[in-house]
Amino acid sequence: MQIDFHHGVTYVCARLAGFEHREASVVAYCAQYVDDSTQAGLIRFDNGAMFDRISSAHKLLDYRNFKELANYKVWIPFHFLPGNGGLPAGQDPPGSFIEKLICRPNSPVAQAMVRECIDQRDRSYGLHRLGITLHVFADTWAHQGFAGVSHVINNARDLVDGNNNPDQNLKNRLSNFFISGALPLGHGTVLSNPDRPYLRWGYTNGRGEKISRDNPKDYLTAANEMCKAMQRYQLGDPNAPVEGLLDADKATIAALFESTRGEGDSRHQQWLAHIAQGAFSFGPARVSYVAKGYGSWKHQALGIVGEGDRKETRLAYSPSFLTSDWKLFHDALQAHHFYVIHDLLPQYGICVA
Incomplete structure (x- = not known):
């Protein structure tokens, strides 16, 4: 999924789940920032304080950049959550280990991930972790059938359009890419x-x-299940019976999925325009997203623009850094990564780096 869904639709679902504008904005920012947080390493401050962070994406989240994309530490926990064949913990799908790694929509693995996020909602970074969790959760629908490793299962061919005719448009786009040996x-x-x-x-x-x-x-389906997850988060009960999207809002979202075209950034702006015009039952709202540079969370937290956080740089420290959205996002990112790799996946017999 791209920025139109991870930011725009996540904001809409958060508001429809009962979050106010500020909280919904935090959740939506985090959901998208998973795709934009490309730098890792130590931040050094002028008073001797330090902060370490991991990344959740690559500098070019681009399908031409296959060498960089081979970083499983990013791909599996943040974009291609293994689905264990859609089976619960303690059961193995038939076949080899790859069957456990293939992403499956709303799998028991994904549901357990959401439950853990809700159970940890009282953490200082709870809301930020919700956004990260929702990014991964939503991607289980978009990335279903594919695995976040190099494997022949990903080797798609004979591409067709919605009428089952050969997809010449995709073939033309593929011909413009230099496909390396790292595929599939x-x-x-x-x-x-x-x-x-x-x-x-x-x-x-x-x-x-x-x-x-x-x-x-x-x-x-992903939007509706996200709304349910957020309603349960609000209640603090991962098993609460909830309604999900109301019919009128669901119909609006469905219509926008069909009619909003163009590239990701263009679709994102169209979603923000509909939100501003009051297309949904929560009324009009002004929503924005700045991934980097002036006005971004990183700029607000560190006071820098661009690559000012290099190893040799000492940044001016402010006590407000500890409660900044940028720091809390990175705290949540590490918590999510550790939980998925070391706690969640082993319950399903999955061991990954």
């Missing part, structure tokens, strides 16, 4: 097809199985 990794062989909400398409996977994808349907 993730859904690189189908580029951004899984990330476009309006697209209906299909392919033959690395096992020769014909797969049909209906992105509008999958995205609507």
Whole structure:
């Protein structure tokens, strides 16, 4: 999924789940920032204080950048959550280990991840972790059928459009890419097809199985399940019976998935415009997202723009850093990563770096 969903739709679902503007903005910012947090390492301050962080994306989250994308520490916990074949803990899908790594929509693994996030909601970074969790949760629909490792299962071919005709448009786009030996990794062989909400398409996977994808349907299901997760977060009960999206808002979201076209940034601006115009039951709201530079969370926390956080740099320290959204996001990022790799996946017999 891209910024239109991870930021725009997440904000909408948060408001519809009962969050006020400020909290919904934090959740939505974090959900998108997972794709934009590309730097890792130590921050050094002029008073001797230090802060360490990990990244959740690459400098170019681009399907041409296959060498960089081979970093499983980013790919598996943040973008391609293993699905264990859709089976609960203690059960193994038939076949080899790769079957456990393939991403599955709303899998028991994903549901356990959401429950843990709700159980940890009282942490200082609880709201920020919710945004990160929702990013990973939503991607289980978009990235279903693919794995965050280099494996033949990802080797899609015979791409077709929604009418089952050969997808010449995708073939033309693929011809402009230099495909390296690192393929097949993730859904690189189908580029951004899984990330476009309006697209209906299909392919033959690395096992020769014909797969049909209906992105509008999958995205609507993801939005509804995200809303339920946030309603449960509000209640502090991961098992609470909740309603999800109201019919009128669900219909609006479904219509926008179908009609909002163009590239990710363009679709994002269209979603923000609809939010500002009051297209949803919570009324009009002004929402923005600044990934880097002036006005970004990083700028607000560290007072820098660009690459001012290099190893040799000593930044001016302010006590407000400890409660800044940027720091809390990175605290949540580390908590999520540790939980997924060391606690969650081992319950399903999955050991990854």
